[in-house]
Amino acid sequence: MNYSVPFFTILYKEVCRFTRIWPQTLLPPAITTALYFLIFGKLIGGRIGSVQGVGYMDYIVPGVILMSVISHAYANVVSSFYSTKFQHHIEELLVSPVPNWVILTGYVSGGIARGVMVGLVVAGISMLFTQVGVLHWGITLAMLLLTATLFALAGFINAVFADSFDDISIIPNFVLTPLSYLGGVFYSLAMLPPVWQIIAQGNPIIYMINAFRFGLIGVTDVDIVLAFEMTVGFIVFLTLLSLWLLHKGVGIKN
Amino acid sequence: MKALSIHNLKKTYNNGFQALKGVDLEVEDGDFFALLGPNGAGKSTLIGIVSSLVNKTEGRVSVFGHDLVKDNEKAKSCIGLVPQEVNFNQFETVKNVVLIQAGYYGISRKQALAQTEQSLKQMDLWDKRDLVSRRLSGGMKRRLMIARAMVHKPRLLILDEPTAGVDIEIRRAMWQLMQEVNRQGTTIILTTHYLEEAESLCRNIAIINNGQIVEKSAMNSLLQRIHTDHFVLNIAQNLRAAPVIDGYEIELADSQVLNVAVPKSQGLNRLFQQLSGLGIDVLSLKNKSNRLEQLFIDLVQ
Numbered sequence: 001m002n003y004s005v006p007f008f009t010i011l012y013k014e015v016c017r018f019t020r021i022w023p024q025t026l027l028p029p030a031i032t033t034a035l036y037f038l039i040f041g042k043l044i045g046g047r048i049g050s051v052q053g054v055g056y057m058d059y060i061v062p063g064v065i066l067m068s069v070i071s072h073a074y075a076n077v078v079s080s081f082y083s084t085k086f087q088h089h090i091e092e093l094l095v096s097p098v099p100n101w102v103i104l105t106g107y108v109s110g111g112i113a114r115g116v117m118v119g120l121v122v123a124g125i126s127m128l129f130t131q132v133g134v135l136h137w138g139i140t141l142a143m144l145l146l147t148a149t150l151f152a153l154a155g156f157i158n159a160v161f162a163d164s165f166d167d168i169s170i171i172p173n174f175v176l177t178p179l180s181y182l183g184g185v186f187y188s189l190a191m192l193p194p195v196w197q198i199i200a201q202g203n204p205i206i207y208m209i210n211a212f213r214f215g216l217i218g219v220t221d222v223d224i225v226l227a228f229e230m231t232v233g234f235i236v237f238l239t240l241l242s243l244w245l246l247h248k249g250v251g252i253k254n
Numbered sequence: 255m256k257a258l259s260i261h262n263l264k265k266t267y268n269n270g271f272q273a274l275k276g277v278d279l280e281v282e283d284g285d286f287f288a289l290l291g292p293n294g295a296g297k298s299t300l301i302g303i304v305s306s307l308v309n310k311t312e313g314r315v316s317v318f319g320h321d322l323v324k325d326n327e328k329a330k331s332c333i334g335l336v337p338q339e340v341n342f343n344q345f346e347t348v349k350n351v352v353l354i355q356a357g358y359y360g361i362s363r364k365q366a367l368a369q370t371e372q373s374l375k376q377m378d379l380w381d382k383r384d385l386v387s388r389r390l391s392g393g394m395k396r397r398l399m400i401a402r403a404m405v406h407k408p409r410l411l412i413l414d415e416p417t418a419g420v421d422i423e424i425r426r427a428m429w430q431l432m433q434e435v436n437r438q439g440t441t442i443i444l445t446t447h448y449l450e451e452a453e454s455l456c457r458n459i460a461i462i463n464n465g466q467i468v469e470k471s472a473m474n475s476l477l478q479r480i481h482t483d484h485f486v487l488n489i490a491q492n493l494r495a496a497p498v499i500d501g502y503e504i505e506l507a508d509s510q511v512l513n514v515a516v517p518k519s520q521g522l523n524r525l526f527q528q529l530s531g532l533g534i535d536v537l538s539l540k541n542k543s544n545r546l547e548q549l550f551i552d553l554v555q
Contacts, residue, residue, distance in 0.1 A: 001327060001360040009357025088341035092402075095305045095335050096358035097327035249309050 006098045007106050014110025018076055018117075025076070025114060026121055029068045033122045036064050037129040040186060051188050052219040057130045061123075062213035063185030066147060068122045070180055070205065071172065073115030073148040077107050077155035078168045085159070090252055100246035104156065104239070111152025112145065119144060132216055139224065140215030146231045147208045151176075153238035160242070160251040179205045189221040204230060255319055257283045257410050257441035258304065263313035265299050265465075273299040275465040276313070281458070283318070283409075286436045287443045288456035288473070290550060296465040297445050298338070301414050305335040318409055331359065334408030336399045338415045344388035348379055351387050352402050359406035366405070373401040376431070393424040400428075410441045417451060429455060449550060453477070461553050469553050480549055481519075484542035487512040490535040499528045513542060 018025040037057065045056035052059070084090040093103055126132065134140050154171075162168045183205030189197050200206055201222075211227035214220040220227075245251070258281040265274040273296045281287045291297045302308030304315055306322070315322040320329035342351045352373055356366035374380040377397040382390065390398060396416060403411060413432070417425040425448075432455060436442050446452055452459065452473075459476060461469040469476065489510050496506040502525055503515040516522060529536060 001331075002362075003360070005360045005362060006358050009354055012357075013354055084343075087343060088339065089343045091307055091335075091337065091341045092355055093358060094307055095330065095333065096355065097330040097360070098358050099327070253307060253309050 001097060003099065003102050006096070007102050007109075010098075010103065010106025011109045011113070014076070014080060014107065015113050017080060018110075018114045025072070026118060029072065029118045030121050030125050033064055033068065033125045034128070036060070037126060041129055051191070054217055054219055055130070058132050058217055059188075059213075059219070060186055061126045061130060061132045062216045063183070063209045064126065065119050065122045066144070066209050066212045067180045067183075067185050069115040069119040069144060069148050070151045070208075071176060072118040073111040074151040074155040074158075074172060074176060076114040077111040077152045078159045078162070078172070080110065081107055081156055081159035082162045082165070082168050085162075085252060086165075094252065100243055103246060104153075104242050107156055108149060108152040111155055112148040115148035115152065116144065119148075134216055135218045136215045138215075140212060142228070143208060143212045143215055143231070146228070146235065147212070150208075150231055150235050150238065153235065153242055156242050157238060157245065160245050162251070179203055183209050184221060185209060204234065207231065255283050256316075257281045257285065257318060258443065259314075259316045260300075260304070261314045263300070263303065263315065264311045265296075265303065265308065266311045273465055274303075274311075274313075277462070277465070277467055279460055279467060279470070281410075281441060281443060283441055284436075284439060285441055285458055286433075286456045287441070288452035288459040289443055289445045289462065290449070290452060290459065291445075291462035295462045297462055298414065299465075300462065301335075301412055301443075301445065305333055305412060306330060331406070332409045334403035334406065334411045336396075336403045336411070336413045336416050338418065340395050340399070342387055342395075342398065342402065344386070346387055347383065348374065348385050348387050348390065348398055349383040351398060352405050355402045356405045361406060369405050369407070373405045376404070377401040393420045396420055397424075397428070400431075404435070408440065410443070411435065412443045414445050415447060416444070417446065417448060425451075461550065463553070476549065481517060483516045483518070485514050485516055485522075485539050486542050487514060487529075487539045488537045489529075490537055491533070493534070497529065497532050497534060499525065499532075502528075 040060060041057035045060070048056045050056065050059075084093070158168060158171050182200065183203055184200070189200055189206070192200060207222050207227035207230050210220040210222045211224050211231075214224055258279070260277055260279040263274050263277040264272070266272045277296070277300060289297055289300070299308055303310045304317070304322070306326075315329075317329040317332045320332065322329045346354070349370060352370040353366055356369055357363070361369060371380065374383055377400055379394060379397055379401060382394065387395070387398060400413075400416065416432075417428055420428065429451065432442060432444070444452065444456060456473055459469070459471065459473050460467050486507070489512060492509045493506060493512075494509070496504045496512065498504070501517065501520045505513040507513050514525065516525060526536060
């Protein structure tokens with residue numbers, strides 16, 4: 001079988017889904033971002049001055065973009081895949097000869113597509129407030145795609161285990177959002193007390209945001225190579241876990 | 255070649271319930287096959303395993319010679335499933351429901367568009383193609399699921415109670431359609447609670463009860479085993495007690511209604527003669543239940 005056909009069928013379906021409901025998927029991050037820049041950038045940021053030699057408004061742009069990418073890549077897969085379970089049309093996929101890796105790649109690509117699209121929207125909004133360029137295109141694009149991939153995979157696993165709509169909101173609200181806000185979006189690790197600097201290094205999102213920040217404006221609190229190694233490592237682990245769950249039929253087969 | 259071959263199929267759910275206890279079943283290529291059983295007998299589990307919706311515990315399933323585990327993609331490509339419950343994305347349009355399913359089977363978009371049109375026209379749903387599927391009536395939703403199951407032209411079509419809740423006019427139309435599909439070479443496995451449906455459509459039958467096949471034979475030979483027919487007689491006179499006639503079991507259902515069990519060896523002529531001799535005039539008669547229903551009850555009790 002030509003696997004590109006089912007892959008693009010899933011991807012097309014996913015992209016149609018989130019673009020069809022754009023007031024729920026693409027509009028909110030634009031408004032939230034504008035508020036971030038207005039409050040943290042213009043009103044408070046002006047009093048903070050510069051961080052690591054960069055204006056505060058410019059400093060927060062990479063983190064705000066990547067935070068949106070993380071939450072939307074995750075949200076797309078978790079809500080879409082859980083809905084297919086809830087409405088039972090996951091059965092359409094299970095009865096058809098689509099291999100598990102195509103199902104996973106299709107849904108994760110849908111999450112990446114929404115993450116990247118939201119990232120572009122947020123970047124566009126940020127251009128209204130500041131003039132951040134791209135210093136290292138390769139690092140920027142690679143970290144953008146890797147982060148979207150990682151959190152799309154995490155969303156997929158959440159959906160596999162979810163038994164109710166509550167289950168798909170617990171992780172984003174109580175794990176993802178705190179880790180993102182504490183992931184150095186609005187501050188440098190150097191601004192934290194020493195003990196919190198050490199604790200913060202256990203937060204994987206710190207590494208992704210700093211690597212992405214390095215790609216855009218050239219400043220970072222962490223080792224870029226370590227950031228990439230960690231992100232790729234998590235992706236490999238979550239991919240293998242997702243494929244195993246699909247193979248076993250956990251959460252989707254009786 | 256067998257369309258479906260099942261050997262020693264067992265399924266035990268996580269809660270310890272053994273739904274299938276070693277099922278062996280074969281369905282010939284081109285057959286119209288009925289799989290019957292009471293609720294909870296194991297029909298849905300069996301169909302779920304064959305269509306890859308349920309993991310088996312033990313046993314072997316092959317579809318047109320393709321093992322469901324070792325040759326999974328080829329086996330799945332041969333099957334089309336019409337499930338009991340509505341399971342399509344109710345936010346998609348009618349056309350997209352079928353088109354997306356074609357994509358899952360690897361059919362290129364151009365070809366998928368043509369086959370989607372053909373399937374929807376066959377089910378008389380083409381004029382509804384742009385309607386959001388949740389707006390369809392119950393009968394139309396069932397027809398949409400058949401169109402979706404047919405879009406990749408499966409060699410084996412599994413219909414799990416396809417006419418449940420469908421009005422009689424649509425049901426008759428669906429029977430004609432299923433017979434036409436079968437005539438064109440598609441093997442059909444049908445589960446239904448309407449035993450009249452199974453009796454009039456299917457050539458072979460298996461009855462499952464408590465996770466085991468309790469009967470498997472040709473429909474005709476099964477029906478020939480029925481030794482007694484049950485009739486309801488409407489009579490002209492008001493009776494207080496059922497008449498007693500040697501060779502027949504007669505109950506008084508109402509003062510003017512008799513339930514009579516008629517052994518094939520006795521026939522109806524002698525019954526009418528005896529009733530007439532007792533001064534009882536029969537105004538009309540009808541079958542109390544269809545023949546298969548009676549046999550089904552005997553087998554699963």
